[in-house]
Amino acid sequence: MRNKWQPKKRLSCLGNPFDMAKEKILPLFIPHLGCPHVCVFCDQHAIAGKEFDFEQIRRDLEIFFADQQNIGAQIAFFGGSFTAIDKDLMRRFLSLGYGYVQAGKASGIRISTRPDVVNNETLDCLKAYGVKTIELGIQSMSEEVLMKSGRGHNPWQSLDAMQRIREKGFVLGGQMMVGLPASTPEREKETALAICQGGAKECRIYPTVVLRNTALAAMNRRGEYTPLTVEEAVWRCVPLRELFAQHHVTVLRMGLCENEELRRNDAMVAGPYHPAFGELVEQACMKQKIEAFLLGKETRGKRLEIIVSPRSVSRITGHGGLKKNLLTRYELTDMTLQTDGNMTDGRGVKIVLKDH
Known part of the structure; x- marks a missing residue:
């Protein structure tokens, strides 16, 4: 009898598989390991989950790929900054995934990371372990927005990282946010355009939500930051969605992906969260075309x-x-x-x- 994919609810680092741009993706969340900064909006503890169990991931991957319907899926390491974690641990994760690539069961590996932890040596290592796609957390190309968000990198590092990733032959994916401190619609359009011109093939757009126990939550309480409403965030995303379409950049997701940890203890305290945020944006785009x-x-x-x-x-x-x-x-x-x-x-x- 064929094993069915049944991830254990207690394991928060392993996400449910989903189709992304017609390719099945299995996301594995590595919670806040290696990330050298704590951005004002970030609570990776809540976003990625409490902890990971390497051996449990290994066992669940065995079950996942035992199902013939999952052959050809891509393994994705998300959460924190993958290329900033301990190099031995990084290679251990990569080796685990690469075994399925070599066996012809996985089509490749996808990782997410920050612009300031991308260098040629690391990229060569990723290439050797079958990494196909690198999603770069750019968030904004405004120096002021990056500074006020506590990102710890600048726009020039994002440009450099995009170029290195592209020159090494990886598929480049961009990640950006709307509604960050000091951000404006114009700055967000500039960020989207930079991602397009940087050679990205994919992108994610995240509206900024206020999570409990973050610097942004404290700023919100003090009246120093006001989050966008759902409607405001939707209409801020509409021109970005259209810009990416014009440049043939696939938008993988719009909106934060909810998990059990986010739902527990009311982790989200304010901001434009909606479970179907991406669909709201697509509806608004259609309305705009008709009008x-x-x-x-x-x-x-x-x-x-x-x-x-x-x-x-x-x-x-x-x-x-x-x-x-x-x-x-x-x-x-x-x-x-x-x-x-x-x-x-x-x-x-x-x-x-x-x-x-």
């Missing part, structure tokens, strides 16, 4: 027809009150939604104005 089409057109008494991919229906129907809002605002007689199975772009939309 951009209608702007300046004679719409009174006409019928609006919207055609999308079947997998994009929720991005129209899920936006609260969209139909009523459009009918009223543009004096339309009706709005209909149709699907086209030939539309492969889940973000695409065809919009037609009809007289009857």
Whole structure:
């Protein structure tokens, strides 16, 4: 009988497998090991979990890859800064994952790290152990934002790290945040553009949430920091999402991934957390496209027809009150939604104005 993937709930360092850009990813969280700084927003204890058990990870990986449906998945080491941990421990983790790469069971290894702990020697080591993708925690390209967020690195280190990663032949992924102290929509667009121009193929966008027991929580209590609302964060992310699409950069995730540790003891005290944050952004992007089409057109008494991919229906129907809002605002007689199975772009939309 085939073993099924059943991660133990008590083990918080091993995440549930998920599909990312059509490739199954198994995330393993290494909580706050090696990270040389404690950013104002960061409580890796809550984000990644309390502790890790190396032997338990090894056993769970055996069970995971015993399931033929998981063959070809990518192993990901997340949490903290992977290239800043003790080098012997780093090689131990890499060796564990590389065994599955060599056996043809895993397609490769993915890691996340900081710009200031990326050098050629480390990159050569990662390459030797089958690392395929490096996600770089850039967060912002504003020196002021980085300083006020306690990041401990500067924009030039991010540029240098992106170049090194790309030149060594890795797939570069970027990670950025919106709503950090001193951040603005303009600074966030500059960060997104730098990630695109730096050669990234993937990116994650995280709205800043306030976690208990962080410097940001203290700043919030003192009135020195005000987090974005969910709606504000969504609309701050819309132009970033569109910018990445224009540069053919795959957005892997928008919004913080909740786990048991975050839910426990009310770890999140303020900020724009929503379990479907990414979908809210996609809905807002779709709404913006429709309104951009209608702007300046004679719409009174006409019928609006919207055609999308079947997998994009929720991005129209899920936006609260969209139909009523459009009918009223543009004096339309009706709005209909149709699907086209030939539309492969889940973000695409065809919009037609009809007289009857």
